[in-house]
Amino acid sequence: MPMAMAMPVTTDCGSGSRWSMVSLKSALPPLASSIKLPCRRRTPPPRTRSPQLVRSFSALSPVNPLHSLGFSDMSSFGQNFTIIDNGCRFFAMRHGRRVPKLNRPPDQRRALLRGLTTQLLKHGRIKTTRARASAVRKYVDKMITLAKDGSLHKRRQALGFIYEKQIVHALFAEVPDRYGKRNGGYTRIIRTLPRRGDNAPMAYIELV
Amino acid sequence: MARSVETLVVGGVIGDVLDMFTPASEFTVQCGSKKVTNGCDIKPSAAADKPHVQILGHPLSSNLYTLVMVDPDAPSPSEPRLREWLHWIVADIPEGHDATKGRELVAYMGPQPPTGIHRYILALFKQEGAMEGRIQVTDVRANFSTRRFAAQNRLGLPVAAVYFNSQREPAAKKR
Numbered sequence: 287m288p289m290a291m292a293m294p295v296t297t298d299c300g301s302g303s304r305w306s307m308v309s310l311k312s313a314l315p316p317l318a319s320s321i322k323l324p325c326r327r328r329t330p331p332p333r334t335r336s337p338q339l340v341r342s343f344s345a346l347s348p349v350n351p352l353h354s355l356g357f358s359d360m361s362s363f364g365q366n367f368t369i370i371d372n373g374c375r376f377f378a379m380r381h382g383r384r385v386p387k388l389n390r391p392p393d394q395r396r397a398l399l400r401g402l403t404t405q406l407l408k409h410g411r412i413k414t415t416r417a418r419a420s421a422v423r424k425y426v427d428k429m430i431t432l433a434k435d436g437s438l439h440k441r442r443q444a445l446g447f448i449y450e451k452q453i454v455h456a457l458f459a460e461v462p463d464r465y466g467k468r469n470g471g472y473t474r475i476i477r478t479l480p481r482r483g484d485n486a487p488m489a490y491i492e493l494v
Numbered sequence: 495m496a497r498s499v500e501t502l503v504v505g506g507v508i509g510d511v512l513d514m515f516t517p518a519s520e521f522t523v524q525c526g527s528k529k530v531t532n533g534c535d536i537k538p539s540a541a542a543d544k545p546h547v548q549i550l551g552h553p554l555s556s557n558l559y560t561l562v563m564v565d566p567d568a569p570s571p572s573e574p575r576l577r578e579w580l581h582w583i584v585a586d587i588p589e590g591h592d593a594t595k596g597r598e599l600v601a602y603m604g605p606q607p608p609t610g611i612h613r614y615i616l617a618l619f620k621q622e623g624a625m626e627g628r629i630q631v632t633d634v635r636a637n638f639s640t641r642r643f644a645a646q647n648r649l650g651l652p653v654a655a656v657y658f659n660s661q662r663e664p665a666a667k668k669r
Contacts, residue, residue: 409610410572460573476504478533490611490659492506493572
């Protein structure tokens with residue numbers, strides 16, 4: 287119901303009186319989803335007949351909605367967009383986020399962790415930075431858990447992660463004896479002196 | 495000195511090679527000019543010669559000590575088939591003196607880790623009395639057991655221990 291749609295829009299923004307609702311109504315396609323801002327936007331309706339509650343939306347939105355209330359031109363749209371797809375819940379702090387980024391984009395991060403687990407399983411003890419050592423624990427434990435299971439599917443999953451297949455076969459042969467009784471915690475991290483070149487805190491990570 | 499025992503536990507020395515003990519003596523180990531602390535890095539080239547081991551204490555005391563150096567990560571830490579590799583045994587070291595004053599039963603062999611990062615453990619045992627000929631020495635260095643050695647020679651628990659890490663140096667000199 288377009289009329290019902292228009293009502294919340296006029297009451298929301300104080301300066302909405304600048305807009306003529308008739309012209310707005312006629313200009314815009316009959317959008318079913320609730321629109322928070324009276325800006326002209328060409329997004330197709332993602333849902334049908336959503337409740338009138340003006341809530342979060344997953345479309346593009348300018349950073350500060352108040353700024354664009356008085357704008358009739360679209361030129362500011364390009365600069366102000368941030369893509370918010372968690373329902374407008376965007377925080378400036380890192381509270382509760384547990385994935386270590388290791389200062390790398392996701393593909394490089396994955397490659398780094400794969401390489402580190404391969405080397406750790408190959409040599410038994412490696413020396414690396416503390417952040418990398420604590421990030422790689424999870425993946426080494428996962429590989430050892432796959433080896434404990436021992437089925438073909440798990441072996442192929444391990445082959446998809448570890449770079450050298452000899453190591454996978456050796457791991458699957460050795461793990462039941464070595465870690466059969468141990469439940470988790472297959473690695474140990476020992477912190478050590480910082481690196482000379484950049485004073486990075488170093489650690490040894492070894493298989494228990 | 496509970497602190498040093500904790501680092502030995504964290505490094506896996508107590509557990510893999512030694513049993514839990516309370517440190518009763520102190521000794522310092524120096525490889526070249528570098529003093530060895532628990533878990534420090536020593537290059538094999540720096541440890542190729544015998545380290546300077548000094549037992550702290552009163553030189554006139556009649557206590558004698560035995561020093562054992564082993565590598566529990568031979569040939570590789572991920573597969574320690576030859577645990578432990580014996581490097582050095584010196585017996586009858588008088589207190590307050592260094593290891594050259596004792597009797598070297600097994601000649602010193604420097605660290606030569608083929609692959610991975612190895613731990614090298616120096617354990618000090620207190621002797622009950624002088625052991626002139628009663629100690630039996632094997633010439634096989636592989637699969638040595640410090641615990642068995644201590645039990646056979648009635649040495650009991652160690653009184654001090656220290657360990658360092660070492661890994662193979664790259665052959666070619668870095669530019």
